[in-house]
Amino acid sequence: MNTLAIITKIELKKLFQRKDSWLMFTILLVPILYSVGLASNSDVITYTGAGNITAIGFASAMFQMSQSMFIFNVILSAIVGRSLASEIENKSIRLYVNRIGVRKLIYGGKELALLIFSVFIDILLVLTSIAFYYAVLIHNPKVASGIFYDSNVGMEIVQIVCNCIFWLITIFLVMLMATKLKTLVCVGVYMILYIIMNLMSYIDGIKYLSPLHYVVAVSSNSPQITFSIILFFLYAICVGILFTHIGIRKIEKMDL
Amino acid sequence: MGQEYLLQVQNVTKQYGEKIALNDFSMDICQGEIVALIGENGAGKTTLLNIICGYCKPSAGQVQYKGKNIVANPLITREFGVLIEPQFLDYISAEENLRLLSQLTNQKQDIRIKELLEKTELYSSRKKKVKEFSFGMKQRLGLCQCLLTEVGFLILDEPFVGLDPIGKELFKQTILDMAHKQNVPVLFSSHDLDDVDEICDRVVMISKGNKQLDQPLEHKQTYTVKIECTISDDIKRSLMEKCGELSFFEDKIMFQDETLIIDIQKILLQKGHYICGFSVQKNNLKSLFGMEG
Numbered sequence: 001m002n003t004l005a006i007i008t009k010i011e012l013k014k015l016f017q018r019k020d021s022w023l024m025f026t027i028l029l030v031p032i033l034y035s036v037g038l039a040s041n042s043d044v045i046t047y048t049g050a051g052n053i054t055a056i057g058f059a060s061a062m063f064q065m066s067q068s069m070f071i072f073n074v075i076l077s078a079i080v081g082r083s084l085a086s087e088i089e090n091k092s093i094r095l096y097v098n099r100i101g102v103r104k105l106i107y108g109g110k111e112l113a114l115l116i117f118s119v120f121i122d123i124l125l126v127l128t129s130i131a132f133y134y135a136v137l138i139h140n141p142k143v144a145s146g147i148f149y150d151s152n153v154g155m156e157i158v159q160i161v162c163n164c165i166f167w168l169i170t171i172f173l174v175m176l177m178a179t180k181l182k183t184l185v186c187v188g189v190y191m192i193l194y195i196i197m198n199l200m201s202y203i204d205g206i207k208y209l210s211p212l213h214y215v216v217a218v219s220s221n222s223p224q225i226t227f228s229i230i231l232f233f234l235y236a237i238c239v240g241i242l243f244t245h246i247g248i249r250k251i252e253k254m255d256l
Numbered sequence: 257m258g259q260e261y262l263l264q265v266q267n268v269t270k271q272y273g274e275k276i277a278l279n280d281f282s283m284d285i286c287q288g289e290i291v292a293l294i295g296e297n298g299a300g301k302t303t304l305l306n307i308i309c310g311y312c313k314p315s316a317g318q319v320q321y322k323g324k325n326i327v328a329n330p331l332i333t334r335e336f337g338v339l340i341e342p343q344f345l346d347y348i349s350a351e352e353n354l355r356l357l358s359q360l361t362n363q364k365q366d367i368r369i370k371e372l373l374e375k376t377e378l379y380s381s382r383k384k385k386v387k388e389f390s391f392g393m394k395q396r397l398g399l400c401q402c403l404l405t406e407v408g409f410l411i412l413d414e415p416f417v418g419l420d421p422i423g424k425e426l427f428k429q430t431i432l433d434m435a436h437k438q439n440v441p442v443l444f445s446s447h448d449l450d451d452v453d454e455i456c457d458r459v460v461m462i463s464k465g466n467k468q469l470d471q472p473l474e475h476k477q478t479y480t481v482k483i484e485c486t487i488s489d490d491i492k493r494s495l496m497e498k499c500g501e502l503s504f505f506e507d508k509i510m511f512q513d514e515t516l517i518i519d520i521q522k523i524l525l526q527k528g529h530y531i532c533g534f535s536v537q538k539n540n541l542k543s544l545f546g547m548e549g
Contacts, residue, residue, distance in 0.1 A: 010356055017348055092343040097311055099360040099405075101331040255312040 003100060007109025008116070011083070015117050020082060023075050024121055030069070031062040031129040035137040052145035058137065059129035060156040063163040064219055066125065070194065073170055076118065077190040080174035081183035083110055089182055093256055104248040107175070111244060114171045122164045158229055162218045165236045169211050172243040179250040211235065262287050262441055263308065263409060268317035270303050270465075277303040279465040280317070285409075285443060290435045292452040293445040295462035301445040302340065304462070305413050308443070309338050321409065335408035339415055342398025346387035350378055350397050353386060354404060361405050372400040376426065391418040399427065410434050412444035416451050428455050481517065483509045484533030485524055494523050507532075 015021045035058075037044060053061065066072050084107075087093040096106045130148075137144045149156070173193070177186045200206050201213035214232035218225060261284040270278040278300045285291050293301045306312040308319050310326050310333040319326045326333060344353045354369045373379040376396040381389070389397065395418055402410065415427050432455055434440040446452050452459060453473065461469035484507055495502055495509065499519055503510045509520060524531060 006359055010359055013356070014345060017345075019347075090343070091341060092345060094311060094338075094340070094343050095345075095357065095401075096360070098309060098333050098336050098338055099357065101310075101334050103330070253313070255306070 003102070003105050004109050004112070007096065007100065007105060008112045011110050011113030012116060015079070015083070015113060018079075018082070021079050021117070024072070024079060024117075025124070026075075027066050027072050027121060027125055028128045030066050031058070031125065031132050034062065034065070035129075035132040035135075038143050039136045039140045041140065052141070053137075053143060054145055054147050054150050054153070054156075055130045055133045056149040056153050056156045058133045058144070059126045060159045062125060062129045063122075063160050067163050067166065067215065070191075073167075073194060074187060074191060076167060076170055077174045077187050078183065079117075080114055080171050081178050081181075081186035083114060083178070084175055085178035085181060085183045085186055088178070088254075088256060091256070097256055103252045107179075107248050107251045108244070111171065111175050111247075114175070115168055118167045118171060119164065122160075122167070126160065155225075159219050162215055162229070162232060165232065166211055166215050169236055169239055172240050176243045176247045176250075179247050179254065208235075211239075261285065262322060263443075264320040265304070265308065266318050266320065268304070268307060268314045268319060270300075270307060270312065271315040276465050278307070278314075278462075281462070281465070281467055282317075283460055283467065283470060285441045287441055288435050288439040289458060290431060290442045290456045291444075291458045291460060292456040293443065293460050293462060294447070294449070294452060295445075295468075297447075299462040300465040301462055302413055303465075305340055305411055305443070305445060309333060309336055309340065309411055311340070335406075337402035337405075337407035337410045338412075339395075339398045339402045340411070340413040342394055342401065344386040344394065344397065344401075347385060349383050349385055350389070350400075351382040353397065354400055357401060357404055368404060369400075372403055376400055377422075392420060392423055395419055396423060396426070399430065403430070407434070407440055410440055410442040410444075412442070414445055414447065416446060416448060424451070431455055480510055480536070482533075482535045483517075483520060483531055485509070485529050485531050488527075491524065491527050491529065494527065495520060499523075 197210040197212045200210035207213040217228040263285040265283045268281045431442050458472045499516045
């Protein structure tokens with residue numbers, strides 16, 4: 001097994017052993033509570049969608065809902081911050097320095113593990129949504145159509161993927177911040193940046209710089225949707241490469 | 257024949273903003289040598305160790321290990337066994353910490369882990385989370401981390417701090433074994449001159465980032481003779497004229513050459529003085545630095 005794979009494996013193990021990482025799993029409560037609420041005709045949870053929803057449509061809606069609940073972004077930024085910033089601060093990153101030697105592998109391994117962790121949570125969110133759609137929501141025929149997908153499936157999958165990509169961008173961004181800032185500061189700065197990104201997404205001209213613009217554009221059926229999707233993919237690739245490159249440069253130069 | 261140095265610190269300077277932590281510092285270490293770094297708090301000992309390990313980059317100068325620059329060839333630091341403020345993942349057990357480290361070297365080292373935990377008397381606490389460990393236990397676990405893989409060079413920062421006498425002895429024995437049996441050089445920092453004196457071959461003293469002293473501990477087999485008597489200026493003069501290298505401290509005459517005893521006694525008797533006390537002491541670092549009366 002190569003060194004990057006070993007670090008990634010260890011980092012994944014650490015992520016699953018740390019209790020704060022488990023907070024991210026509370027995201028699974030979104031489809032659970034929503035499906036239970038709708039199935040029991042709760043007054044608190046209402047469905048305003050056009051027509052009955054499919055299983056994939058429900059999963060996509062749960063992604064959008066989780067994304068709008070800013071809290072999961074904060075939790076993710078705290079997990080990312082702790083993975084790097086806290087280890088730099090308490091010097092436990094030194095466990096790797098001698099034994100690995102090459103610092104870019106340490107940064108890369110940590111980032112890769114976080115990306116895998118995030119994708120794992122996304123997959124769980126899809127599976128939980130589908131499971132609760134069939135186990136619970138299906139009992140409310142006014143909301144659930146009972147079918148797995150319909151003609152909108154392509155767009156719904158794209159919406160899910162775009163939400164996943166936003167979380168990946170969060171990881172790239174907070175990892176970079178974590179080379180310089182402490183965990184709590186990372187979370188604070190990320191929250192401010194999130195608000196700025198949100199505001200930017202409404203301003204013509206600079207909205208293309210905000211990843212939230214693409215998430216919103218993809219979820220609304222605008223005529224330029226294909227263009228937005230392609231642009232968002234390119235945006236994510238550029239941000240990923242650029243932030244990782246800067247992060248590696250920083251960690252290679254710094255005193256640990 | 258010149259000595260072959262395994263580690264060479266060449267004109268290393270480390271600057272943090274305006275503050276100079278290390279100033280044009282140079283030293284060499286040979287195979288199997290035990291070198292102690294001593295100096296006051298904030299003298300630059302840990303900074304030097306951090307630079308040698310590759311944790312910090314020098315502002316100027318370089319560190320070479322086996323003739324290779326550490327900054328340009330960071331992979332060579334894999335051979336180092338390092339104990340500087342031992343770091344662990346405190347939310348997992350001692351055994352898991354070691355297992356995790358062994359994974360980094362892509363080796364299964366269950367037997368070695370068991371051996372080390374037994375050696376450091378941590379085997380019964382192996383399942384405990386590290387956050388429940390005392391400072392001394394963490395120090396012992398740090399030693400396990402250091403020795404988990406084959407070590408070519410051992411670097412320890414204040415290894416004896418927080419250890420009970422048994423733990424201290426374990427560390428000392430490990431250092432001696434590494435150096436004398438396995439020919440591994442050891443560089444460690446300490447504030448305890450007795451510990452340093454007991455095990456090291458050479459001492460390097462740092463003060464405010466500058467090297468103050470670098471000398472082998474040749475005094476280990478030498479002795480200081482102390483004679484207690486009433487000392488007047490007249491006696492001092494006579495003794496210095498006849499006996500040469502003597503030192504005086506309060507009412508004591510101190511010297512290294514025991515053959516001088518008879519001459520000193522003669523002079524004292526001629527001047528009507530008697531010897532009130534007499535002692536022979538094995539020299540140590542404290543006496544070298546004049547810290548003992």
